[in-house]
Amino acid sequence: ERLETMLHRLQLRIQLYKTPERQEDQAAMIIEQARKSSESGTVRMKRSLLVRAGQALAPDAFLLVLDSESETKAAGGGKGVETVITQLAAKARQFEKSVKKAAGHLKRLGDENDRERAQLWADLAKTARKQEVWDVCRVACRFCLLYDDGRWKPAPTELSINEGLNKEEKKDTIEVPVAVESTTVLYDKD
Numbered sequence: 605e606r607l608e609t610m611l612h613r614l615q616l617r618i619q620l621y622k623t624p625e626r627q628e629d630q631a632a633m634i635i636e637q638a639r640k641s642s643e644s645g646t647v648r649m650k651r652s653l654l655v656r657a658g659q660a661l662a663p664d665a666f667l668l669v670l671d672s673e674s675e676t677k678a679a680g681g682g683k684g685v686e687t688v689i690t691q692l693a694a695k696a697r698q699f700e701k702s703v704k705k706a707a708g709h710l711k712r713l714g715d716e717n718d719r720e721r722a723q724l725w726a727d728l729a730k731t732a733r734k735q736e737v738w739d740v741c742r743v744a745c746r747f748c749l750l751y752d753d754g755r756w757k758p759a760p761t762e763l764s765i766n767e768g769l770n771k772e773e774k775k776d777t778i779e780v781p782v783a784v785e786s787t788t789v790l791y792d793k794d
Contacts, residue, residue, distance in 0.1 A: 609723065628717055631660035631724050638731050647737065654732050654740045661724055662747060665709040669746060672702030673739040703746070710750050722751040 616624060616633055624630050634657040641650055658666040713721070725748035732741035 605719075609720070627660045627663070628720050628724060631657045631728070634660060635724065635727050635731055638735070647735070650735045651737045651740060654728065654735070654737055654744075657724075657728050658740060658744060658747075661721060661728070662706075662709050664712065665705045666743065666747070669702045669706045669743050670739060672699045673742060706746055706750065709747070715755075718751060718755065722748060725751070 729744035
């Protein structure tokens with residue numbers, strides 16, 4: 605599955621002057637373009653590319669959720685002197701409204717291309733983090749986490765990570781629970 609994904613992305617790279625029809629393909633091309641621009645270009649240009657990729661993946665909800673990260677959208681707009689409490693309350697209302705819009709995004713899409721979309725959201729979050737575009741990174745992470753609802757079950761080989769360890773090696777490890785059902789990851793204490 606990973607090889608097929610990489611092959612598909614390489615095929616997209618070959619088509620330089622053709623705009624892909626699928627939104628997922630458009631987002632993949634924009635994310636790749638943003639990765640290449642990491643050496644050169646301003647933060648504003650990088651942010652613009654990353655926002656375009658997010659819009660390609662979620663045209664109905666991405667900008668609304670991105671606006672929840674903005675300080676200016678949280679203004680109360682009421683009469684009288686705004687206190688810190690009213691400003692925080694307005695920001696909380698805006699944030700809650702945006703999060704509900706993001707949650708409805710998956711319902712509107714259905715299960716079509718969900719693995720590919722989850723991978724693209726993760727790639728967008730990684731690229732935004734590397735380029736230090738923090739608001740886009742947080743929003744991409746929020747959309748990526750929407751897919752963490754138990755829709756995929758791990759293969760039986762993925763569940764048995766610590767089978768090959770003997771008693772000595774198990775004693776030198778720390779058990780850390782992971783979000784996947786009935787899976788434990790072992791890390792060395794050193």
